[in-house]
Amino acid sequence: APTIHRRDYQAFPYLLPRTQLFFDLDAERTRVHAILEFERVGDAALPLVLNGEQLTLESLLLNGQALTTNDYQLTTETLTLNPDSARFTLEITAFCGPQANTALMGLYVSGNSLFTQCEAEGFRRITWFPDRPDVMSRYTVTLRADKSRYPVLLSNGNLAGTRDLPDGRHEAVWEDPFPKPSYLFALVAGTFDCRETTVQTRSGRSALLQIYSDPGTRPKTAWALECLKRSVAWDETRFGLELDLDRFMIVAARDFNMGAMENKGLNVFNSSYILADPDSATDASYEAIESVIGHEYFHNWTGNRVTCRDWFQLSLKEGLTVFRDQEFSADMMAHGLGPHEAASARAVKRIDDVAMLRVAQFPEDAGPMAHPIRPESYQEIGNFYTATIYEKGAEVIRMMHTLLGEETFQAGIQEYFRRHDGQAVTCDDFVNAMESAWQARQPERNLKVFRHWYEQAGTPLVQVHLNYDAAQQRCTITLSQSNPPVGIERQQQGLHKPALHIPVAIGMLDKQGQTLAVPGADSTTGTVMLELTQTEQSWVFEHVPTAPVLSLLRGFSAPVRIAYEQADAELALLASHDTDPFARWEAGQALAARQLLLLAAQHDAAQPAADITLLKHTWQTLIADASLTPAYLARVLSLPPEKIVMADMLPMNPAAVAQARLQLRQQLGEQLAQEWLHIYHAHQHADAGAYSPDAVSAGRRALKNLALSYLAAAQHPQALTLAQTQYEQSDNLTDRMAGLAALMQWKDPSPGQAALTGFYDSWQGDPLIVDRWFALQASSPATQVQDVRRLMQHPAFTLRTPNRARAVVFQFCQNNLLNVHNPQGYAFWAEQVVTLDAINPEIAARLARAFDNWAQYAPDLRDAVRQALESIRDHAPLSKNVAEIVNKALQ
Numbered sequence: 007a008p009t010i011h012r013r014d015y016q017a018f019p020y021l022l023p024r025t026q027l028f029f030d031l032d033a034e035r036t037r038v039h040a041i042l043e044f045e046r047v048g049d050a051a052l053p054l055v056l057n058g059e060q061l062t063l064e065s066l067l068l069n070g071q072a073l074t075t076n077d078y079q080l081t082t083e084t085l086t087l088n089p090d091s092a093r094f095t096l097e098i099t100a101f102c103g104p105q106a107n108t109a110l111m112g113l114y115v116s117g118n119s120l121f122t123q124c125e126a127e128g129f130r131r132i133t134w135f136p137d138r139p140d141v142m143s144r145y146t147v148t149l150r151a152d153k154s155r156y157p158v159l160l161s162n163g164n165l166a167g168t169r170d171l172p173d174g175r176h177e178a179v180w181e182d183p184f185p186k187p188s189y190l191f192a193l194v195a196g197t198f199d200c201r202e203t204t205v206q207t208r209s210g211r212s213a214l215l216q217i218y219s220d221p222g223t224r225p226k227t228a229w230a231l232e233c234l235k236r237s238v239a240w241d242e243t244r245f246g247l248e249l250d251l252d253r254f255m256i257v258a259a260r261d262f263n264m265g266a267m268e269n270k271g272l273n274v275f276n277s278s279y280i281l282a283d284p285d286s287a288t289d290a291s292y293e294a295i296e297s298v299i300g301h302e303y304f305h306n307w308t309g310n311r312v313t314c315r316d317w318f319q320l321s322l323k324e325g326l327t328v329f330r331d332q333e334f335s336a337d338m339m340a341h342g343l344g345p346h347e348a349a350s351a352r353a354v355k356r357i358d359d360v361a362m363l364r365v366a367q368f369p370e371d372a373g374p375m376a377h378p379i380r381p382e383s384y385q386e387i388g389n390f391y392t393a394t395i396y397e398k399g400a401e402v403i404r405m406m407h408t409l410l411g412e413e414t415f416q417a418g419i420q421e422y423f424r425r426h427d428g429q430a431v432t433c434d435d436f437v438n439a440m441e442s443a444w445q446a447r448q449p450e451r452n453l454k455v456f457r458h459w460y461e462q463a464g465t466p467l468v469q470v471h472l473n474y475d476a477a478q479q480r481c482t483i484t485l486s487q488s489n490p491p492v493g494i495e496r497q498q499q500g501l502h503k504p505a506l507h508i509p510v511a512i513g514m515l516d517k518q519g520q521t522l523a524v525p526g527a528d529s530t531t532g533t534v535m536l537e538l539t540q541t542e543q544s545w546v547f548e549h550v551p552t553a554p555v556l557s558l559l560r561g562f563s564a565p566v567r568i569a570y571e572q573a574d575a576e577l578a579l580l581a582s583h584d585t586d587p588f589a590r591w592e593a594g595q596a597l598a599a600r601q602l603l604l605l606a607a608q609h610d611a612a613q614p615a616a617d618i619t620l621l622k623h624t625w626q627t628l629i630a631d632a633s634l635t636p637a638y639l640a641r642v643l644s645l646p647p648e649k650i651v652m653a654d655m656l657p658m659n660p661a662a663v664a665q666a667r668l669q670l671r672q673q674l675g676e677q678l679a680q681e682w683l684h685i686y687h688a689h690q691h692a693d694a695g696a697y698s699p700d701a702v703s704a705g706r707r708a709l710k711n712l713a714l715s716y717l718a719a720a721q722h723p724q725a726l727t728l729a730q731t732q733y734e735q736s737d738n739l740t741d742r743m744a745g746l747a748a749l750m751q752w753k754d755p756s757p758g759q760a761a762l763t764g765f766y767d768s769w770q771g772d773p774l775i776v777d778r779w780f781a782l783q784a785s786s787p788a789t790q791v792q793d794v795r796r797l798m799q800h801p802a803f804t805l806r807t808p809n810r811a812r813a814v815v816f817q818f819c820q821n822n823l824l825n826v827h828n829p830q831g832y833a834f835w836a837e838q839v840v841t842l843d844a845i846n847p848e849i850a851a852r853l854a855r856a857f858d859n860w861a862q863y864a865p866d867l868r869d870a871v872r873q874a875l876e877s878i879r880d881h882a883p884l885s886k887n888v889a890e891i892v893n894k895a896l897q
């Protein structure tokens with residue numbers, strides 16, 4: 007497949023002010039009649055090249071005149087005409103086949119309903135069109151369908167009219183007042199429940215908010231509607247951005263490639279991010295629903311009102327919108343709490359976000375798919391909806407927020423909209439707006455060096471050197487940065503990666519754990535912000551009475567790795583005393599990670615059992631610290647994920663790390679059994695009354711269930727009863743699942759097996775709960791390749807529904823580190839990639855990335871992954887999506 011380069015961008019030579027679409031909807035064969043009014047931009051009559059895929063052309067009219075095959079060129083991907091007038095109307099009539107559309111891009115069937123997914127390049131499967139984000143048009147959409155089968159007909163904007171048609175059909179006409187790119191187009195047709203409410207926006211307009219979901223699921227949409235209301239209010243108060251529509255609709259779909267889609271006024275969501283009640287959603291799902299509803303709603307401004315010029319600018323909308331949804335969730339979690347609890351709640355959110363960045367983005371940035379947040383090239387844009395674009399993109403926005411401060415950042419946002427509302431723009435345009443807001447307040451500041459974050463892939467390494475001169479009471483801190491070429495950068499001869507602008511927040515503690523008052527530090531937190539903008543820089547601090555213990559990268563002030571030799575005892579001190587909750591958590595995790603690496607090394611060599619005394623004592627101190635909130639403590643007492651630990655292991659042995667994690671969990675379960683029991687009983691009843699998903703109650707459940715998992719890992723005599731009782735008597739899915747997971751840890755498999763069978767029998771009618779049932783098994787250390795194959799024989803299994811494929815195949819390949827890293831596991835993976843590719847290339851390409859970091863594996867594993875990759879590469883036909891991933895992995 008050809009490689010598309012950012013440098014080759016060219017504006018489209020025509021404008022398309024008006025688009026009219028007429029749909030005769032039918033699951034087998036839908037007829038789409040498009041009336042497109044084009045205007046030439048320049049004087050030259052350039053060819054009009056429209057995108058179109060998997061369409062059957064019925065007729066083509068130019069200014070009302072039928073065209074013949076001599077008048078245009080049709081390929082499998084384009085339709086080219088040579089219009090000779092400056093303004094003309096093109097009418098296209100074509101057919102597409104929703105039922106056969108298993109890729110779920112364009113118009114497709116889910117359940118008994120019809121949905122569209124157009125981002126990034128799905129609209130071209132609906133009609134021929136300039137399917138690129140910089141062509142913005144005003145749409146009028148007429149939907150016609152059988153009324154009994156498709157009673158609800160929705161599209162973007164406002165409902166202009168409805169009427170009945172002959173033969174039991176009906177029609178709805180939708181007008182979207184805002185010009186939009188084709189990727190934001192949507193239609194939905196089917197039978198749905200609806201929950202709605204009306205809200206007043208801050209300027210006094212009233213807007214209808216609606217959630218549509220499958221018949222019978224309305225009781226599960228109350229939380230989603232509450233989240234939507236909160237999103238509308240938050241964007242007004244924190245960002246000054248008001249809902250611009252009379253009507254904002256969300257529709258839940260069972261079959262969906264990603265989490266959700268921000269189509270203008272008609273969001274389509276994976277039902278897993280809408281439906282929630284205490285029996286079917288865990289605390290984590292309630293939280294995720296809030297965050298995704300916020301995210302899609304916030305796109306209405308950051309993405310829809312101002313959109314991307316081209317797909318290289320994807321992080322313009324995604325990084326910014328992730329930053330906004332992270333802040334929204336943090337504000338919601340802290341809402342109504344006292345200052346200490348609120349700070350803790352924010353720290354918990356930050357910890358979770360950073361953990362996710364390290365699990366998903368850091369490995370990506372070290373592997374064959376590494377790319378800058380503004381990529382330079384791609385073959386298939388569907389492969390670039392990555393953790394780098396989203397999560398690292400959000401970190402880059404967050405660093406600007408850190409440097410500018412909230413007030414100036416918000417002024418920058420206002421400036422961005424003042425300049426670009428209604429336009430399709432670039433990341434540079436965003437940074438320019440921010441910089442001008444900054445300079446309006448501090449003329450000496452600029453984002454010149456900062457802009458390099460948009461150009462470079464890789465996670466920078468910041469090396470820290472401390473020099474303490476006791477006689478002078480002078481402390482010198484030297485930071486140096488490096489970011490060697492990664493992924494595709496390695497092929498660029500003579501590549502120079504300039505220094506980045508890296509805000510490094512630090513604090514200093516004395517040997518007793520007291521904060522050292524550092525000159526220039528924030529008086530309440532003791533934090534100093536070091537702005538590293540060169541390859542190496544030093545900072546001198548006078549009047550430092552004692553050699554400090556450094557607390558580094560507080561709040562995770564930049565998406566970098568820190569290299570600093572710190573003794574275990576210093577980490578333990580920071581874990582016990584650091585006033586920055588993020589850095590405190592970080593120190594404890596680093597200590598535990600060291601332990602895991604030692605244990606993993608023992609896997610290969612016969613070494614003496616690692617001594618966990620320091621870790622144990624540190625955790626005891628933390629458990630005894632009454633100032634720590636349960637949610638925070640749950641993060642502090644969790645062992646770091648394997649994928650984070652592995653980053654410091656070369657060569658990597660994933661199964662050994664997974665084994666080490668199980669072992670350490672068991673040891674800590676045994677050695678801290680009294681503490682776990684105490685915690686369990688103290689938080690057994692997180693809610694006074696009925697289940698509530700609020701962050702405080704969720705934190706208590708998280709801590710209690712963590713304690714239960716340690717007790718179960720230790721096979722503690724009380725654990726079986728506790729798990730059994732909790733599983734049977736809980737009034738919510740979080741506790742029920744935790745009980746079930748604990749039972750599944752039992753060495754004797756029978757209680758776990760019995761519970762699994764009972765669970766399925768009770769909840770088989772709810773697909774989202776069944777997904778969890780599958781996922782729990784697929785990721786279990788007891789599940790080997792042959793077991794997952796058996797699981798796929800279950801009548802409820804299908805590869806066609808992405809949620810189900812994710813629950814089984816992805817869970818096994820991505821999260822069952824103990825059992826997938828062997829030749830049989832890799833062969834299974836390769837087989838599934840190829841099978842999925844014929845169904846849904848976007849999903850297959852995601853699975854194809856399961857072993858991105860294979861080049862760092864131990865040699866025997868490396869050979870086995872290479873073989874599996876080659877078997878995928880040699881399979882024909884292969885989608886563009888999978889081909890790009892596999893070819894890059896093998897380069």
Ligand code: HT7
Pocket residue numbers: 123125126263264265266267268301302305324388391848
């Ligand atoms: N902007 C949305 C992206 C998306 C998507 C991309 C490719 C294929 C399917 C997709 N569904 C949604 C999601 C978001 O970031 O809000």
Ligand code: ZN
Pocket residue numbers: 301305323324327
């Ligand atoms: Zn998004």
